[in-house]
Amino acid sequence: MTQPRIDPRTQRRSSAARRVRDLLRSAVVHEEFPAGALPGELELMLLFSASRQVIRDALTLLRDEGLVKRVQGTGTFSVASKVRHSFSHLHGPEPAREVVSHRVLSVSREVAAPRVAERLGIPAGSGCGVIEYLTVLGEEPYYVCTAYLPPQLLFVAERGTSVTEWYTIYESAGFELGVTDQAVEAIVADEQVAALLCVAPGSPLMLFERLVRDRTGRPLEYAFARVRGDRLALITQLRRPRPTGQEG
Template identity: 35%
Template structure:
């Protein structure tokens, strides 16, 4: 800690702890002890430690457990803004992804879905609802529409692999996507699925994916827990 710095000590501590969580020095499940123990160990005041911990609790990186102390939950998933699947990103980060299929059916395409997929309104499309978890904790609520006849989205297979892997295994070459990212408050139903409180902030992502022939092969509308995600992009200065 730099006591001569204008940066508040609580913020310095929060930043150091966050870095340790992100790089795996403090893996999920690590107990930090209670505030008094931490303050004594670090040579800081209890209010300083309390404020630093609260900062990371608000970010979803730490949790306070009665009778146990402060515990690391999970680091935030940092997803690049590129054509990749959540399943692959979680697996690459060693997060042990799992999927629960909530809905898998054929249904008539609504006007927005038909427009996204380039199919006639009212024609059959596959509709999928899935809950993606990591270490058994809900991470994202995924809703996808696919043109009928493209693949057979078998429920058992969907629970053991990612949708993009299934598309690629059907000899489809995923080429590009149009994507928009936003945020909104969780409804009661969404909050229950994602283990959040009603009204909690959620990240939203809508994506239409195209193959190398320009055909739309998937339209997704996804919800992510804001405390568990960040999207990364690289910006270039236009010459």
């Protein structure tokens, strides 16, 4: 299949706009603009040594992502700050300006599926607790979660509506949290999840699969949290291992 020929000038402009977009997105995510107001076009042109059209293209890309809005005669503003989720320790969302709350959607007792039983360390075919809840930032849905628990801990999870950070329900019940296994992957929203998160079906999400343990290694919770991709930025620091045989 022959690729359509793109004018070199158009390609250079498009590449420049994407680079500016990436740098502006990073600044928005890290809340570097006071009150969420981005600099004006002229200032951005000077900052990035770019043409007015490149700046406008970059702002259009950010607007299409839903990260900024342009107000005629006023300027460009970030619509919603992303939650910066650090992988240095176990924690819930820590937004700077919004209140975090949890809404329990359903609570039930079910026969544990084989993987659930294995993850929770309970006998195959035995019962487990299942709780589904929605985490909200301010008034905006952030993620929806399905959590499986040993049946005796279901009453603990039902306290989730009274805390701002989900994991504190276990600590308040006397459990000292230990190591949590967590896997993250990119997915899209199905119709039911999209309705709960107020996004369009097919919108990008991040799936967090986690196994929470106490200090003794006993499993407390096996869960799947579907997080809005437009509200999340994953932050971590990575160290490069020393080459094999190199002395410290």
